Amino acid sequence: MLVGIMKLDETDRALLALLSANARISTVALSKKLGLSRTTVQSRIERLERRGIIQGYTVTLAxxxxxxxxxxxxxxxxxxxxxxxxxxxxxxxxxxxxxxxxxxxxxxxxxxxxxxxxxxxxxxxxxxxxxxxxxxxxxILSTRIRQDTGYTEHPSFTP
Structure with missing residues (x-):
């Protein structure tokens, strides 16, 4: 459930992009890639979950x-x-x-x-x-296109 409107900063967007690419990435690895402390990364993830931006983690099958x-x-x-x-x-x-x-x-x-x-x-x-x-x-006979449903930024869309 989305609680209010939440502006995403560049760090949130980078974090979401990394999690979209690999939802199993460790907090330590995220902190190294983002140049933030592990505690800060964990806090941001928890805030994004509470606000409903991150709604779950899943496995995508081929x-x-x-x-x-x-x-x-x-x-x-x-x-x-x-x-x-x-x-x-x-x-x-x-x-x-x-x-x-x-x-x-x-x-x-x-x-x-x-x-x-x-x-x-x-x-x-x-x-x-x-x-x-x-x-x-x-x-459904076959799947011809399967797009990544992770966070992508569109030039005309500003969250």
Missing amino acids: PDADLSIRAHVMIAASPHAYTVVENQLRQQRGVLELYTVSGKMDMIALIAAPNMEMLNTIIDSIGALDGVQRTQSSI
């Missing part, structure tokens, strides 16, 4: 490492049922991500399963949820 079958399930929900549908999808096995979108559909769920039979079961169960009017699914 595209070939994920052998599961994935699909996008586009969902049209009944008016005023978005929260109900979202809560049900939180409990649904195989749902990795959920996005709200504009257009003819209201949400897109990214789902994964170890085989087609299980993927089909997940898709069918999403269609049967209370508040879901209809679904449309697309199986």
Whole structure:
């Protein structure tokens, strides 16, 4: 949760760039690269976490490492049922991500399963949820581009 607006200085940006490149880098290594004390680096990391700038640490698998079958399930929900549908999808096995979108559909769920039979079961169960009017699914055949989702600076964006 973001607590207020936080201006990032150059040191924060450098710290975030290093953590985005390698979230497992030690505080000692960060302090050497940034020319700061270990205590200062740890304090900055904790402040960025408290403020919601750093929301977690994760492992990113190579595209070939994920052998599961994935699909996008586009969902049209009944008016005023978005929260109900979202809560049900939180409990649904195989749902990795959920996005709200504009257009003819209201949400897109990214789902994964170890085989087609299980993927089909997940898709069918999403269609049967209370508040879901209809679904449309697309199986992901391959990943052609996967961008680093770490912090990048855009010339027109100033945090």
